[in-house]
Amino acid sequence: MNYIDNLQESIEKHYNKNAFFIDDTFFTYKDLAIEISKIRITINQTLNTSEKLIGLIANDDIKTYAAIIAFWLEGKAYVPINPEHPQDRNETILKSLETNYIFDSTEKASFHGFTLLFPSKTNNENIDIKANSIKENDLAYILFTSGSTGTPKGVPITYNNLNAFIKAINFDGEFKLNSSDRCLQMFELTFDFSVVSYIFPLLEGACIYTVPRHSIKYFYIYKLIKVHQLTVLSLVPSIIHYLRPYFEEIKAPQVRYCSFGGGVLYNDIIQDWNKCIPNSKTFNYYGPTENTIYSSYYKLNKENKTHNGVISIGRPLNEVTYIIIDKNNKEVPIGKSGELALSSNQLTPGYWKNEQKNKASFFFKEYNEESLRFYKTGDLCFRDSENDYIYLGRIDFQVKIRGFRIELSEVEFHAKSKCVKKVNMVAIDILNDLGNAELALAIESEVFDTSEILENMKEKMPDYMIPAHIKFIKELPYNSNGKIDRNQLRTYLK
Known part of the structure; x- marks a missing residue:
């Protein structure tokens, strides 16, 4: 090997x-x-x-x-x-x-x-x-x-x-x-x-x-960058939210590469972060564990390709095939959203002793005169006219409120667009006392006036997309992999 x-x-x-x-x-x-x-x-x-x-x-x-x-x-x-x-x-x-x-x-x-x-x-x-x-x-x-x-x-x-x-x-x-x-x-x-x-x-x-x-992870990383002059950084996006108060102090021209993955990367914070690492090549990587870590990447530049403020996941790695499919595993046209499916030699042979999950997640499909084995990622995406893939969110993060399908990333985008404070926000669905789904917005900050944010959202989105609940919390909950723990967040918002 x-x-x-x-x-x-x-x-x-x-x-x-x-x-x-x-x-x-x-x-x-x-x-x-x-x-x-x-x-x-x-x-x-x-x-x-x-x-x-x-x-x-x-x-x-x-x-x-x-x-x-x-x-x-x-x-x-x-x-x-x-x-x-x-x-x-x-x-x-x-x-x-x-x-x-x-x-x-x-x-x-x-x-x-x-x-x-x-x-x-x-x-x-x-x-x-x-x-x-x-x-x-x-x-x-x-x-x-x-x-x-x-x-x-x-x-x-x-x-x-x-x-x-x-x-x-x-x-x-x-x-x-x-x-x-x-x-x-x-x-x-x-x-x-x-x-x-x-x-x-x-x-x-x-x-x-x-x-x-x-250790306090973000603080220890800050110390390593400063004291040991690290040249290569692999990060989850949540880390730079924690580092944001120190951006003015972080001067790291020695960094050659900075890679992000494991979560949604927002353009607003990355523009500020890149000032800390002015000589770095910076990448937004995407990939499920099932396809051996990374499957595609987008190389960041001064004008990044975004959708609702989220940076593109770019194009597949060499010998990785992406397709966007509907519920019947049929490809959809360029520009139309659907579930991202992928095929490659990186793809796991299948879940360990879990045939039921394998049958639900993998399928064979004729592609360029070959029968390829594909994995259904559960991620909602579309391919644009330049063959870059745009991430819209998890299919299970696409919620229905009063019968309307909503992309939570769109709610977050408009909530942030008129917010003077640079804070982290997460939109999530919660159940009310009647068992009906309602939208909530969690803001990682001390309490401040949100009237301008709400007015902007009302101007940009229909009423069913306006959060019924806004809650300020000191710190968003993250799991051990650095991703927002949405199940725990729901308990905070009840």
């Missing part, structure tokens, strides 16, 4: 360079290689070759990252487990894997019926980072995301999927790291963007700067 071979070559080439900065400590590529080798000894002494899946307690330390590489070199897959998630949830995930093993760098994990793995205690520093024979359809990792039924759903990604993704990112040369880069890794290992944040730096011999789990 290309990326596994390239990882080995990069580690060997950059032994004396720093690979990680974790909790105020630097670790070299040689340190990483030694830890990888110790973990491989444990694997070979403990596991049968038939064991392919290993639970990985997602700690923020060098041994955990070394474990990922060690598993890959052995042709195995990691399944990250957040130690702060409920025990029942984690046990449900682990039991679904039918594995007997969990790796925990702290040696503190306790799950009944599972064998705990940790690095060999040997003082032997012999380095072994040569890969075993790996089949392209073997699994590289499985990520579990929230499921609509309340049971986590597993998304397996193969070595071939990950290899195709890396090739697609490298195809046009827009994003090319070097061994001098200092790269942010702010994501939980249970979130797919973490893979981008560690794998591309490792492939080029760059240094990865992680964010401790119990």
Whole structure:
């Protein structure tokens, strides 16, 4: 496998360079290689070759990252487990894997019926980072995301999927790291963007700067940018909302690349943010976990393409196919909205042991005289006349009020357009005492007069699109992946 071979070559080439900065400590590529080798000894002494899946307690330390590489070199897959998630949830995930093993760098994990793995205690520093024979359809990792039924759903990604993704990112040369880069890794290992944040730096011999789990995330990122002069930033949009009060203080001309993903990116705040990183290439990436992280991107410029203030998700990566479909999986014309479906070699083989979900989410369709397997993203989009894709919101965020279908992003756009204060706003549907859906607007701010905002909205939208409730809250709730937790927000607004 290309990326596994390239990882080995990069580690060997950059032994004396720093690979990680974790909790105020630097670790070299040689340190990483030694830890990888110790973990491989444990694997070979403990596991049968038939064991392919290993639970990985997602700690923020060098041994955990070394474990990922060690598993890959052995042709195995990691399944990250957040130690702060409920025990029942984690046990449900682990039991679904039918594995007997969990790796925990702290040696503190306790799950009944599972064998705990940790690095060999040997003082032997012999380095072994040569890969075993790996089949392209073997699994590289499985990520579990929230499921609509309340049971986590597993998304397996193969070595071939990950290899195709890396090739697609490298195809046009827009994003090319070097061994001098200092790269942010702010994501939980249970979130797919973490893979981008560690794998591309490792492939080029760059240094990865992680964010401790119990830190104030946005403040720690601010400190890393300022003190360590980071050159590559991978962010969720919510982070720059938190950083906004510090924009005047952030002067980071050394930043070469800034990538956003995992949420809607608004043009108004990005214009201000780009003044902090004046020399950076900035990208808005889009992609579901099911298609190995990124599927398309839009390169930002002075005049960005937007819809309701939301920046375009651009065009598909090389060898990724996008189509916009109706409820019958038929393509709709350019300019008409529908559900985005995609096909590529990055696409997961299917949800882990969930045939019902697979049947609902994947379908085959003739496209350019080929029968392609497509994934229905659940995202409402349209393709414009220049072949850029415009994101309108989740289909399940498209609500009906008094029988009228409403795009919540449009409500948010008009609410912000006349607001002098630069604050975050989220439109959401809630149920009244009669069980009818009503619109609410949550504003992340101290209380201020909203009469001008409401008057503007009444001028721009029909009455059924005007929020019946406006509530000011100190902080919008976010989940561990940096996305707004709409279920929790609804409880705030009741």
